[in-house]
Amino acid sequence: MKFDLKAPVQISTFRGLAPYLEQELAALGFPIIAKTHTSVETEATLTQTFELNLRLRTALNILFLLKQFRCKNPAQLSCIVATLPWENIIPAGGYFTIVNRVETPSIDNSMFASLKVKDAIVDRIMAKTGARPDSGSERGRTVLNFFWNKDDAWLYVNTSGEKLSDRNYRKNPHSAPLRENLASGIIMETGYDGSQPLVCPMCGSGTLPIEAALLALKRPPAFLRMNFGFMHLSGFSLPEYETRRQVLLKEARKKIAAPIIASDIDPNAVRAAQKNAMTAGVDHLIEFKTCDFAQTPVPPGNGIVVLNPEYGERLGEQKELEGTYKRIGDFFKQSCPGYTGYVFTGNLELAKKVGLHPKSKTPFWNAKIECRLFSYELYSGSRDVAEK
Numbered sequence: 001m002k003f004d005l006k007a008p009v010q011i012s013t014f015r016g017l018a019p020y021l022e023q024e025l026a027a028l029g030f031p032i033i034a035k036t037h038t039s040v041e042t043e044a045t046l047t048q049t050f051e052l053n054l055r056l057r058t059a060l061n062i063l064f065l066l067k068q069f070r071c072k073n074p075a076q077l078s079c080i081v082a083t084l085p086w087e088n089i090i091p092a093g094g095y096f097t098i099v100n101r102v103e104t105p106s107i108d109n110s111m112f113a114s115l116k117v118k119d120a121i122v123d124r125i126m127a128k129t130g131a132r133p134d135s136g137s138e139r140g141r142t143v144l145n146f147f148w149n150k151d152d153a154w155l156y157v158n159t160s161g162e163k164l165s166d167r168n169y170r171k172n173p174h175s176a177p178l179r180e181n182l183a184s185g186i187i188m189e190t191g192y193d194g195s196q197p198l199v200c201p202m203c204g205s206g207t208l209p210i211e212a213a214l215l216a217l218k219r220p221p222a223f224l225r226m227n228f229g230f231m232h233l234s235g236f237s238l239p240e241y242e243t244r245r246q247v248l249l250k251e252a253r254k255k256i257a258a259p260i261i262a263s264d265i266d267p268n269a270v271r272a273a274q275k276n277a278m279t280a281g282v283d284h285l286i287e288f289k290t291c292d293f294a295q296t297p298v299p300p301g302n303g304i305v306v307l308n309p310e311y312g313e314r315l316g317e318q319k320e321l322e323g324t325y326k327r328i329g330d331f332f333k334q335s336c337p338g339y340t341g342y343v344f345t346g347n348l349e350l351a352k353k354v355g356l357h358p359k360s361k362t363p364f365w366n367a368k369i370e371c372r373l374f375s376y377e378l379y380s381g382s383r384d385v386a387e388k
């Protein structure tokens, strides 16, 4: 494949994160061609997707367009797919998988569409090289995304392979961890840049403080990943990729100006968070403590305090959590003057128990659950915290 040719690149994300993804792309100097609730489209070369995969904090998959076409039925699909030079895309002895989304009246089984695409690719490679590539459902090698909506179809190479939220540092998950790219979007929304103290009580497996540290250091969040989809395309040059990765790592900061504090009441959570931070290479930047959130040390200054409390699925759990949310409001008022407080929750009724007037309520989706990031200005000195 030609790694220096530009093509449309579709970048997917979770609902709620697209504005942050757009911000990230613009900051890296990439044009915004189109956007939806769950994706942003830009234009880039395959070589540029190395950097996009390494650097984009809120992205899920980075898809490089191979072909967009009109397609009315499965027979037409086979013919068009067979015109692409697959022998120059999938390496000899390769393995590929097809991820699809099909909404067309022409067929009622999306697996059948994948089968048609797969057969056309295999037949073409067999005819051109005499060897047959393997295929299956593993996403560790060449990944193709196929979308078919009514009479319009798109075939992409998935340059990420596995989702970019899998950063490879969270070897020790704890209960209900946030996806890494969602945690990063939350930190971006707080405006945190490493110049102010950051306090993360209820840190669980440490996703929020770790993503914050990576962001403050300007370190590419996917730097620990050893595998991306683009590595399984003909013409990929490992030395070229490694050179670019090293440049990005050298550009990252070594230190940050203010402390990050992370705490949790559960010692197992704190242990998991510490290990994850160590894997991510940011443990020296985070002070960990096992304690009730209200006992978390809050450094002086105009910092940021962000909590992701449980939000309970059953009614009984919700009743129990009411007290916790009320205590979060008390903690904000009594211990965090001068700070901006944030609560990320999927339960808007529980959020009311915080008892403070939110300055903003930013919508995010955690899997299928619609959540909000509530922000509260916690005035210091004579100004009282505005109560409801």
Ligand SMILES: C[S@@+](CC[C@H](N)C(=O)[O-])C[C@H]1O[C@@H](n2cnc3c(N)ncnc32)[C@H](O)[C@@H]1O
Pocket: 174, 175, 176, 177, 178, 179, 201, 202, 203, 204, 205, 206, 207, 208, 263, 264, 265, 266, 269, 291, 292, 293, 294, 308, 309, 310, 311
């Ligand atoms: C939803 S989880 C946070 C998940 C975290 N954001 C992550 O990505 O792993 C909520 C955390 O709050 C902690 N927690 C619950 N009650 C607490 C309390 N009173 N004080 C401190 N931590 C508490 C739990 O142990 C749990 O780790």
